Amino acid sequence: MHEVSREIQPASSSATRPIKRGSASTQIHNALRDRIVALEFTPGEFLSRAEIAAYYGVSQTPVRDAMMRLEEEGLLIIYPQSKTLVSKIDVAHAQEAQFLRLSIELEVTRRLAQAKASDRITKAHTCLSLQRVSAAANDLDEFSRLDRAFHAALYDAVGVANLWNTVTARSGHIDRLRNLNLPDPGKSTSILSCHERILAAIDAGDTGTVEAVVREHLSGTLAQVDRIMERNPEYF
Incomplete structure (x- = not known):
C-alpha cells in the first residue's frame, strides 16, 4: 500500500493551531x-x-x-x-451510506411537503441563495459546506437534527466520492437545480415531485462512480 508521510502544516504561516476549550x-x-x-x-x-x-x-x-x-x-x-x-474509498460502504441517507431524506422531505411547511424551510432557502453565490465564485469548498447545511436544515425542520449527525458519521466514503465528482462540469448546476426543485415541491405540497427529485439528487454521484474510479484509481 502506498504511503505518504508529510508534516501536518496549516494553511497559514502559524506553526501550530491550538484547539479551543472543550473536548x-x-x-x-x-x-x-x-x-x-x-x-x-x-x-x-x-x-x-x-x-x-x-x-x-x-x-x-x-x-x-x-x-x-x-x-x-x-x-x-x-x-x-x-x-x-x-483508508481507500470503499464503494460498497458508500452505497450503504447512500441507502441510509436516501431512506431518511425521502421521509424528511415527504413530511415537509405534506405539511406545506414553507415556514420551516427558511434556513434551507438561505443556504440555497448562498450556494448560488459560491457557485458563481467557483468556491467549491464553500459550496460543499453550504450543501451540507442545506440538508441539515431540512432534518432540523422536521425535528430530527440528530439523524443528520448519524448520517454524517456514516458518510465519509460517499462524501469523498462527492468531492471528487463536484468539480465536474455541470455538477454544481445540477445540485442547485435539485435543491431549488426540492424546496419548490415542499412549498407546493407536492409529495410525488419531492420524492422523485430527492431520488435524482442523491443518486447522482454513485451513477458516476465508474468514471470517478477510472480517473482516480489510486484512491480506491
Whole structure:
C-alpha cells in the first residue's frame, strides 16, 4: 500500500493551531475528518500521531482517541504499534451510506411537503441563495459546506437534527466520492437545480415531485462512480 508521510502544516504561516476549550478529542476528530473528506489527506496517506499532536498543541492521547473514532467510521486504518493510514474509498460502504441517507431524506422531505411547511424551510432557502453565490465564485469548498447545511436544515425542520449527525458519521466514503465528482462540469448546476426543485415541491405540497427529485439528487454521484474510479484509481 502506498504511503505518504508529510508534516501536518496549516494553511497559514502559524506553526501550530491550538484547539479551543472543550473536548480536545472531539475537536481533533472533527478537524481530521474534515481534512480527510475534503481529500486534503488522501487515501493511502500516512498520518503521524506525534505530528498531529504537535500541530494542535495537545498530548497524543486525544489524538489517539480521535483516530480511533475515525477508524470506527472507516476513514482510517490503524496498525497497532506501527502506522496509521487514511483508508481507500470503499464503494460498497458508500452505497450503504447512500441507502441510509436516501431512506431518511425521502421521509424528511415527504413530511415537509405534506405539511406545506414553507415556514420551516427558511434556513434551507438561505443556504440555497448562498450556494448560488459560491457557485458563481467557483468556491467549491464553500459550496460543499453550504450543501451540507442545506440538508441539515431540512432534518432540523422536521425535528430530527440528530439523524443528520448519524448520517454524517456514516458518510465519509460517499462524501469523498462527492468531492471528487463536484468539480465536474455541470455538477454544481445540477445540485442547485435539485435543491431549488426540492424546496419548490415542499412549498407546493407536492409529495410525488419531492420524492422523485430527492431520488435524482442523491443518486447522482454513485451513477458516476465508474468514471470517478477510472480517473482516480489510486484512491480506491
